Amino acid sequence: MDNESINKKKWEFPNVFALLFGLIILATAVSYIIPSGSFERVEKEVNGNVQTLVVEGTYQSVEAENATLFGIFEAVFKGMENAAPIIFFIFIVGGAFGILSKTQAVENGLERLVYKMEDKKFLLIPIIMVLFALGGATFGMSEETIPFLFILVPLAIRLGYNPMIGASIVILGSVAGFTTAFLNPFTVGIAQGIAELPLFSGKGYRMIMWVVMVSVTIAWVMYKAKKVAKLRQAGKLDEEEIDLSNFQEETYALKDVEFTLRQKIILVIFTLTILFLAIGVTKFGWYIMEIASLFLLFGVIAGIIGKMNYNEIADSFIDGCKDLVPGALVVGFAYGVLVILQESMTIDTILNAVANSINELPSLLSALGMLLTQSGLNFLVPSGSGQAALSMPIMSSISDLTDVSRQTAVLAFQLGDGISNAITPTSGVLMASLAIAKIEWTKWAKFVLPIILIQYLLAAVFVTIAHLFVF
Helix, strand or coil: CCHHHHHHHCCCCCCHHHHHHHHHHHHHHHHHHCCCEECCEEEEEECCEEEEEECCCCCEECCCCCCCHHHHHHHHHHHHHHCHHHHHHHHHHHHHHHHHHHHCHHHHHHHHHHHHCHHHHHHHHHHHHHHHHHHHHHHCCCHHHHHHHHHHHHHHHHCCCCHHHHHHHHHHHHHHHHHCCCCCHHHHHHHHHHCCCCCCCCHHHHHHHHHHHHHHHHHHHHHHHHHHHHHHHCCCCCCCCCCCCCCCHHHHCCCCCCCCHHHHHHHHHHHHHHHHHHHHHHHHCCCHHHHHHHHHHHHHHHHHHCCCCHHHHHHHHHHHHHHCHHHHHHHHHHHHHHHHHHHCCCHHHHHHHHHHHHHCCCHHHHHHHHHHHHHHHHHHCCCHHHHHHHHHHHHHHHHHHCCCCHHHHHHHHHHHHHHHHHCCCCCHHHHHHHHHHCCCHHHHHHHHHHHHHHHHHHHHHHHHHHHHHHC
């Protein structure tokens, strides 16, 4: 048997769609093992927003229909339907960036910057990651990071790295900031409101956590980038075996390009767009619809300034959408897993069982148990605000019974909710980002596992210090 035949028979890990469909099947099987149950829920205003909260101590078994064979396939459609706002957000923002890409403003601006900083290109990694970390810490930058993959992945290749490093700058930078957020209204704000704590109280300690977590994450990415650069300079495949032979060297080589006045104006408007985005999210409660509309407005303005006619703008918008079809569809498949768990009513059963276990532990172990619980729960409920509404009413009550401060319970929530965002396959944002960067989830998971474990170790230290000395 020749080598070609052997290679054909070699087992390959399933791609992201097959992986997520497998998780839908697994969730269906679990629904037949775990009994259905439900907590009572009430609506309450939290920091100006109405939230549906779980009532602690009201869990009871209920009857629910398990998914059928046909229901497994229905879950994909229902997942697409439930994820429609995010899917259309991805398409619209992708279309806007398609227009921006056509103007070559960002590409030429970065090319010029990198060319001038070629001897100091290593400094670009910490500078850009700090910006993403600040976005995560202040206005919960998450879905907003997706468009930047179009910029940072090619930039990483230009700098002599690979797509994995480009994705790490965006994903790990924003997740590190999101995890240790001190002003994020969607996680810390909602959780503290539910726990009846002053809004953004304890931010001094959270700022210290932010500095430590972000610094460690940046150092790890820079270490990996240095290793990748050495391998590429030696003409070898990098550690992740990402073959860059398909990339044309003349396309990705550093060069001093023309950076026109029109392109500079477009970048200024792009910067103002990001500023308006941050203000809108933090001050006016903007979410997906408003953000997508803002980027669409920016795309049209960028096209006009770039001397594109209406047909060119429309065609560029469509091209941008085409590039994001896999990433958008991945979100729907990820939501399909949640559909099975929600319709079979097994999420509350899992939460109730874990909460009862935590309640029996000593206070320090209870605090660490909360961290572990929130990390696992993030697999089932990737939304930070949704996870806060589901878990914090119960965790805040448990904290009172186990001599764990409510502030520590909120801290355990935000750390557990944040870290796993960088690896959870049910996270639509992560899977869409990896699809854009053309990175398999399995390779990504293997790549980031060391820093994820380091971050969890730091989180355990943060919670321990908070419980024993701070709160």
